[in-house]
Amino acid sequence: AKLFAAKGKIELQAQSDAMELTAQQKVMITSTAAGIEIAAQEGILLTSGGGYIRIKDGNIEIHAPGTIDVKGAKKTFSGPTSLSHSYNEMPKTDFADPYVVRKQSTGEPAAGMKVEVTRADGSVMQYVSDAAGKIPLQQSQIAEFVKIKVLGKA
Numbered sequence: 001a002k003l004f005a006a007k008g009k010i011e012l013q014a015q016s017d018a019m020e021l022t023a024q025q026k027v028m029i030t031s032t033a034a035g036i037e038i039a040a041q042e043g044i045l046l047t048s049g050g051g052y053i054r055i056k057d058g059n060i061e062i063h064a065p066g067t068i069d070v071k072g073a074k075k076t077f078s079g080p081t082s083l084s085h086s087y088n089e090m091p092k093t094d095f096a097d098p099y100v101v102r103k104q105s106t107g108e109p110a111a112g113m114k115v116e117v118t119r120a121d122g123s124v125m126q127y128v129s130d131a132a133g134k135i136p137l138q139q140s141q142i143a144e145f146v147k148i149k150v151l152g153k154a
Contacts, residue, residue, distance in 0.1 A: 097138045101129040101150055109133025114151040120144035128154040 003010065012019070021027065029036060038044060043056030051064035062068060099117075101110045113129045117138060127135040138146055 097146070099135050099138065099148060100133045101135065102133060110150075112154050114154040116149045116151055118147040118149070120146070126151075 043054060046053045049065070051066065052061070054061040054063075099115075101113045101115060102108060103110045109129075109131075110133050111129055111131045113133070115127045115129060115135050117125045117127065117135070119125075119138070119140075121144075129135055
């Protein structure tokens with residue numbers, strides 16, 4: 001069986017349960033013109049032949065019963081850094097909070113304001129409020145604290 005979209009994207013979502021992809025033969029994921037992103041709230045595990053790479057809670061574990069081979073013209077090991085992934089792409093989440101930027105003096109919506117949103121996982125996104133003062137809906141599968149900072153006119 002085949003699934004094609006000559007134009008537009010294909011979305012598969014299991015919004016309230018697990019999703020499985022299983023094949024007896026090779027599974028291949030390819031992007032012919034862009035990158036591939038894999039994100040998970042509770043960790044990512046890649047495993048084969050007893051070795052594994054686990055990414056969880058900001059840590060990366062690499063374990064192998066055999067050799068770990070690192071090659072490159074230059075190898076750099078520097079201090080900590082992170083990259084977070086937001087759930088704002090999901091059409092339905094348990095928590096979806098709308099925010100409106102308002103003028104402090106009048107309470108009226110403030111259009112064209114640059115806003116920085118810091119989520120509980122440390123991800124930082126910047127938006128510009130629309131004509132009604134709104135910024136994109138902030139969605140999550142869990143309740144979380146969100147810090148919103150108005151940076152001024154865009």
